[in-house]
Amino acid sequence: MRRLLAAIAVIVLFSSPAAAYLHFTSDSGGRSVALKWPRMPIRWFARDRGAAGVSASDFQAAMSRAFATWQAVPTAELSFQFGGFTGAEPFDDDGISVLGFQNEPGMDRVLGATGFLIDVVTGEIVESDIFFNSTFLWSTAPGGDPLRFDLESVAVHEIGHLLGLGHSALGETEVIPGGDRRVLSSGAVMFPISFGRGVTKDRELQPDDIAGVSDLYPAGDFRSETGILRGRVTRNGTGVPGAHVIAFNPATGQLVAGFTLTRDGEFEIAGLAPGPHVIRVEPLDDGDPESFLDARDPVDVGFRVTFHDRLAVAPRGGVGEQVVVRVQPKP
Amino acid sequence: MNLRLAVAGCIVLAAVAGPAGAQTAADRQSGRVEVDGGAGLLSGATLGDSDANLRANSQTGRTARLFATSSDLSRAPLWSARVSYSLTRRFVLEGALTKSSPDVRTAVTSDAEGAASVTIAERMDQFFLDGSLLVMLDEARIGTRLVPFVAVGGGYLRQLHEGQTFVEEGQVYSAGGGVKYWLMLRKAGTVRAAGLRGEARVYLLRGGFSFDDAARSRMAISGSVFVGF
Numbered sequence: 001m002r003r004l005l006a007a008i009a010v011i012v013l014f015s016s017p018a019a020a021y022l023h024f025t026s027d028s029g030g031r032s033v034a035l036k037w038p039r040m041p042i043r044w045f046a047r048d049r050g051a052a053g054v055s056a057s058d059f060q061a062a063m064s065r066a067f068a069t070w071q072a073v074p075t076a077e078l079s080f081q082f083g084g085f086t087g088a089e090p091f092d093d094d095g096i097s098v099l100g101f102q103n104e105p106g107m108d109r110v111l112g113a114t115g116f117l118i119d120v121v122t123g124e125i126v127e128s129d130i131f132f133n134s135t136f137l138w139s140t141a142p143g144g145d146p147l148r149f150d151l152e153s154v155a156v157h158e159i160g161h162l163l164g165l166g167h168s169a170l171g172e173t174e175v176i177p178g179g180d181r182r183v184l185s186s187g188a189v190m191f192p193i194s195f196g197r198g199v200t201k202d203r204e205l206q207p208d209d210i211a212g213v214s215d216l217y218p219a220g221d222f223r224s225e226t227g228i229l230r231g232r233v234t235r236n237g238t239g240v241p242g243a244h245v246i247a248f249n250p251a252t253g254q255l256v257a258g259f260t261l262t263r264d265g266e267f268e269i270a271g272l273a274p275g276p277h278v279i280r281v282e283p284l285d286d287g288d289p290e291s292f293l294d295a296r297d298p299v300d301v302g303f304r305v306t307f308h309d310r311l312a313v314a315p316r317g318g319v320g321e322q323v324v325v326r327v328q329p330k331p
Numbered sequence: 332m333n334l335r336l337a338v339a340g341c342i343v344l345a346a347v348a349g350p351a352g353a354q355t356a357a358d359r360q361s362g363r364v365e366v367d368g369g370a371g372l373l374s375g376a377t378l379g380d381s382d383a384n385l386r387a388n389s390q391t392g393r394t395a396r397l398f399a400t401s402s403d404l405s406r407a408p409l410w411s412a413r414v415s416y417s418l419t420r421r422f423v424l425e426g427a428l429t430k431s432s433p434d435v436r437t438a439v440t441s442d443a444e445g446a447a448s449v450t451i452a453e454r455m456d457q458f459f460l461d462g463s464l465l466v467m468l469d470e471a472r473i474g475t476r477l478v479p480f481v482a483v484g485g486g487y488l489r490q491l492h493e494g495q496t497f498v499e500e501g502q503v504y505s506a507g508g509g510v511k512y513w514l515m516l517r518k519a520g521t522v523r524a525a526g527l528r529g530e531a532r533v534y535l536l537r538g539g540f541s542f543d544d545a546a547r548s549r550m551a552i553s554g555s556v557f558v559g560f
Binding site: 170171172182183184185186187195196199201206227246248250251253255274275276278280282304305306307308309310311313314315316318319320321 | 378379381382383384385386387388389394395397398400402435437439442443444445446449451452453492493494496497499540541542
């Protein structure tokens, strides 16, 4: 779900993060299964109504560009097919995936949202709909419009959800008067808070997005050509749940991140370029924790930003040595 | 420990060296095989600076730095083993295995959220497996036992990161020179020559662990003991 300013979780009813990259998962008999599409191409339909300043065909063209952005990821096996225009509403649970505008003035902080119909046993996605809130003004201008939100950027984010990706916490925010948050910087299209009006940067996927989707739909030799880092974050020997763990490869400049997703503080980051990584652990304090994790999951934010005291080497096609990052409590 | 062994080897070789009236370096023969073991020092190298950047919230392409890093390879001892074959008195072919274990060090600074600056590291095992052509410069011989040489070579670079779970490969090229000092040289017997060798080389590394595709140079100085058969 793409929020304008604050956190509202829309998919928590049936999702919790996997012990891996932040993918949506479903609990099936005590077993966690990742939500993903069972086969390609993913067929989608565009609603036959536009919004102020955006015709239905403009909308369809923007969605096509956003799908093409994901399809172009060379390390992921993805394809999409436009099924046509439809009068059906998003979230109708009608077996077809519909993307379209809806006027939701009551959701005054929500630019768009993604919903699913899934097989709760297998985790297979049956249908996924996306709505864009026409309460806001939208633009499909190539260079963006400073007074409107860029439809393609938000669509790229929501399609990430449609594919099964959760939110990334790779970004920095500041609290502004009124208690809302403003994005200072972001390292992933899947960061939950929009850059704001006129900014088109989220049309382009970042390494964190690419690692996430490639881990879910790996193409060719993705798994044999990338590495995994696993480890724990602890404080006084006890696991730290809900910590944000960032892996930075100085040789490539790429940032890929994950979370500690168990009470023992365990994490796993997959899809890393082989080589040494700087590991940085920070509290999940640049957004409401439920923007990222299940509201029922414990999240510990009472520690200082900490770097692991060794470079962590991600091997090609394997798992690196166990990383243990010991954090200190906040003063 | 290994250095002590090398020193001990030199003393033994000096003890078995023939009298001054024996053969000189100029009398050495072609078609001889020598083995050589030694130690030295490989210089460090800068790997480069790399910032962990996020995209800043602006229309422009500006970035926002999360933290900065600066990485290098530390200076490290090296250990070498060589086998050489003298094609002629002037030209010698040589194969060598050189091992060193530098640290990859990354200084992390300027964290956007005020985390303390740290320098973190990993140990890397680095191997050069290369061949060289030595040109013996008899015309520049010093005394009867000391002969300078120049060498050029090339071969295979193999780097194993800490934990030995990740290997990087590349090429290594070298050029340099040094001197060989014969403590003993004779026409008969199983051991026909023995001596000391010192050299300096510049290694050019391509591939392997680096931040870019450019070749990196490393300087090495080493000393060794050789025995000829």
